[in-house]
Amino acid sequence: MTDSTTLPEIFQGRIDSEEKIEPRDWMPDAYRKTLIRQISQHAHSEIVGQLPEGNWITRAPSLRRKAILLAKVQDEAGHGLYLYSAAETLGISREQMLEQLHSGKAKYSSIFNYPTLTWADIGAIGWLVDSAAIINQIPLCRCSYGPYARAMVRICKEESFHQRQGYELLMTLCQGSEEQKAMAQDAINRWWWPSVMMFGPGDANSTHSAQSMQWKIKRNSNDELRQKFVDQAVPQAEYLGLTLPDPDLKWNEARGHYDFGEIDWDEFYQVVGGNGPCNHERISARIKAHEDGAWVREAALAYADKQRQRARKAAA
Amino acid sequence: MSGETTRQELFQYVIRLGDNALINGQRLAEWCGRGPFVEEDIAMTNIALDLVGRARMLLTYAGEVEGAGRTEDDLAYFRNEREFRNFQIMELPVGDFAFTTARQFFVDAYDYFYYRALQHSVDSTLAGIAAKTLKECEYHLRHSAEWMLRLGDGTEQSHAKISTAVAELMPFTYELFDADGIDRAMQANQIGVDLNTVEALWNEKVNNVLDEATLERPELKYTRSGGRQGLHSEHIGYLLAEMQSLQRAMPGQDW
Numbered sequence: 001m002t003d004s005t006t007l008p009e010i011f012q013g014r015i016d017s018e019e020k021i022e023p024r025d026w027m028p029d030a031y032r033k034t035l036i037r038q039i040s041q042h043a044h045s046e047i048v049g050q051l052p053e054g055n056w057i058t059r060a061p062s063l064r065r066k067a068i069l070l071a072k073v074q075d076e077a078g079h080g081l082y083l084y085s086a087a088e089t090l091g092i093s094r095e096q097m098l099e100q101l102h103s104g105k106a107k108y109s110s111i112f113n114y115p116t117l118t119w120a121d122i123g124a125i126g127w128l129v130d131s132a133a134i135i136n137q138i139p140l141c142r143c144s145y146g147p148y149a150r151a152m153v154r155i156c157k158e159e160s161f162h163q164r165q166g167y168e169l170l171m172t173l174c175q176g177s178e179e180q181k182a183m184a185q186d187a188i189n190r191w192w193w194p195s196v197m198m199f200g201p202g203d204a205n206s207t208h209s210a211q212s213m214q215w216k217i218k219r220n221s222n223d224e225l226r227q228k229f230v231d232q233a234v235p236q237a238e239y240l241g242l243t244l245p246d247p248d249l250k251w252n253e254a255r256g257h258y259d260f261g262e263i264d265w266d267e268f269y270q271v272v273g274g275n276g277p278c279n280h281e282r283i284s285a286r287i288k289a290h291e292d293g294a295w296v297r298e299a300a301l302a303y304a305d306k307q308r309q310r311a312r313k314a315a316a
Numbered sequence: 317m318s319g320e321t322t323r324q325e326l327f328q329y330v331i332r333l334g335d336n337a338l339i340n341g342q343r344l345a346e347w348c349g350r351g352p353f354v355e356e357d358i359a360m361t362n363i364a365l366d367l368v369g370r371a372r373m374l375l376t377y378a379g380e381v382e383g384a385g386r387t388e389d390d391l392a393y394f395r396n397e398r399e400f401r402n403f404q405i406m407e408l409p410v411g412d413f414a415f416t417t418a419r420q421f422f423v424d425a426y427d428y429f430y431y432r433a434l435q436h437s438v439d440s441t442l443a444g445i446a447a448k449t450l451k452e453c454e455y456h457l458r459h460s461a462e463w464m465l466r467l468g469d470g471t472e473q474s475h476a477k478i479s480t481a482v483a484e485l486m487p488f489t490y491e492l493f494d495a496d497g498i499d500r501a502m503q504a505n506q507i508g509v510d511l512n513t514v515e516a517l518w519n520e521k522v523n524n525v526l527d528e529a530t531l532e533r534p535e536l537k538y539t540r541s542g543g544r545q546g547l548h549s550e551h552i553g554y555l556l557a558e559m560q561s562l563q564r565a566m567p568g569q570d571w
């Protein structure tokens with residue numbers, strides 16, 4: 001490199017040679033902003049994602065399933081925590097991030113704006129939603145930003161555990177009574193398309209993609225990842241004996257992939273825009289938890305303050 | 317005492333312990349996703365998970381003792397209000413964070429001293445479960461006792477809320493030590509524990525923590541008891557209706 005190499009050039013050079021960027025390193029403002037947006041959105045998704053699954057904890061049909069579901073929802077909250085911490089290394093506070101979630105400024109994964117109507121929905125979420133999450137997240141384990149990449153390694157391990165548990169739940173239903181199998185099929189009918197939409201807009205309409213690819217925050221396009229998801233899910237659905245609700249789904253020998261039908265982009269943008277079946281309820285639930293907890297957080301701070309003063313007095 | 321009576325008594329004894337863990341866990345799990353901040357949400361979910369795990373061990377053992385082939389799920393999902401043997405304090409609605417904290421503190425202190433004694437049971441299964449449970453109880457008690465201090469000695473508002481919760485819950489703690497014939501029989505044959513000892517240790521711990529938290533221990537103007545005999549508060553029916561709904565709607569299936 002010559003003397004005239006600029007900071008942005010050095011930065012891009014490090015990224016090109018697969019070096020990790022760490023919190024104290026120089027980074028372009030836009031890189032920082034993009035990461036804050038993406039990591040906090042990811043963290044919010046984990047936290048809001050507790051709600052639809054938490055909806056079935058008190059009604060889980062066996063104690064084993066209750067324990068598995070409690071552990072899963074606890075894991076998701078843990079993911080939220082690692083991710084909030086990763087975002088904090090970029091100079092935003094948790095309070096600010098929560099503010100953005102509650103005001104609607106920050107987004108979270110739209111999938112959690114759908115309701116969990118029956119027990120089979122818990123299996124459908126584990127199988128489809130955790131699968132989609134893994135496919136989205138595996139490339140993030142190699143993200144150029146160190147703290148995010150490291151958080152993703154930990155998270156991906158747990159997500160694959162969730163995915164297997166969800167699949168096993170559905171398998172149990174599919175091997176059960178007609179009524180149970182119908183419950184599983186109904187859940188897949190409702191969760192399939194929202195899961196396919198989890199990969200975001202098609203490549204032609206994806207606003208942030210090119211820059212994120214160059215920064216190695218993103219390594220695959222939305223449509224590539226979506227295809228991977230579909231290819232993986234089809235044989236798994238067949239094995240369960242369930243039908244995916246897409247008449248256009250068929251193997252394309254020439255492409256070596258499954259073709260699938262057109263996504264209802266109108267529904268996608270409705271839900272992203274706040275008009276999904278549970279958007280209002282999810283955010284209201286988060287705001288209520290935060291507001292109901294305000295006095296608790298204040299008490300903890302006041303107590304810690306008193307303890308510090310007492311310690312100082314004792315030392316004097 | 318005939319062999320059959322002892323088996324029935326042991327079944328009752330174990331089912332009480334299992335029901336206490338299950339119903340407490342069921343209530344605590346209602347906090348999932350609604351905690352005052354993420355770390356505490358995780359902690360409460362984690363404790364609920366411990367309680368469900370403990371309930372599973374105890375109900376499985378109760379089924380074995382009974383010898384009628386009932387599994388943990390048969391016992392959890394197919395008994396009615398009068399057959400549940402948990403203390404009433406476990407089934408009270410979840411309330412606010414102060415109510416949950418005070419309930420957990422009273423129950424955690426009880427469980428800690430109870431299972432510490434039960435480790436020495438001549439019943440090796442119970443002794444084993446107690447030893448495993450004790451590690452969790454220690455953590456649970458530390459957690460809830462710390463929150464008693466933070467809320468009691470935090471702000472004026474938190475002090476008022478936790479005082480109200482303590483006053484509401486104190487009458488329900490009477491039942492924890494309201495031994496009946498089964499407790500006495502189990503203590504006599506060294507399967508069970510000496511509730512008088514547990515009570516003395518519990519009082520000491522509770523008084524110390526309340527004192528440090530700048531809280532008064534309220535006088536008991538009335539008491540509540542009866543869970544040991546399946547005499548509950550009106551809340552139990554709703555809790556069971558929710559918990560058992562799916563198993564009852566489609567009985568006889570694998571889940």
Ligand SMILES: [Fe+2]
Nearest residue numbers: 046075076079
């Ligand atoms: Fe997660």
Ligand SMILES: [Fe+2]
Nearest residue numbers: 130158159162
């Ligand atoms: Fe997950």
